Amino acid sequence: MADFVDKAVKDIDGRLEELQLEVRRLEAAREALVGGRRGPRRTRGGAATSGATAQRGSAGRRPGRSRGRRGGNTRANQALQLVRDKPGITIPEIASALKIEPNYLYRVMPKLVEDGSVRREGQGWHPTQNGAA
Numbered sequence: 001m002a003d004f005v006d007k008a009v010k011d012i013d014g015r016l017e018e019l020q021l022e023v024r025r026l027e028a029a030r031e032a033l034v035g036g037r038r039g040p041r042r043t044r045g046g047a048a049t050s051g052a053t054a055q056r057g058s059a060g061r062r063p064g065r066s067r068g069r070r071g072g073n074t075r076a077n078q079a080l081q082l083v084r085d086k087p088g089i090t091i092p093e094i095a096s097a098l099k100i101e102p103n104y105l106y107r108v109m110p111k112l113v114e115d116g117s118v119r120r121e122g123q124g125w126h127p128t129q130n131g132a133a
Helices: 002-034 051-055 074-085 091-098 102-114
Strands: 118-121 124-127
Touching: 074 091, 074 102, 074 124, 091 102, 102 118
Parallel strands: none
Antiparallel strands: 118 124
16 A cells, blocks of 8 residues: 555656646746736746846836826727717717727716716717817
């Protein structure tokens, strides 16, 4: 019985070594594909392991690129243009036209109301005098 247990433990140890090697290979392949982006095992202040990221400087991003946000209320402006073009349009219709999820628009549209650009009538959205082109 002891021989069986020893062999089973040895087989498990061998398989674990194979799997650990495979994990390292997969992590290296992932790193090559995504560059310096943080994965589940990278810490917030961790050093970048990608040469391309290290060359970009301390910010870890390409010069002249934004930090991920477009700015300028791009989606809000697009939604406002759709409301101008088709008064009474609904959030699902706007989302479909913009190819985004409707839940995002449930945050964007109230901001346009606060700005005085649109008003809501029932389920539809209409431009106001301020929101008219």
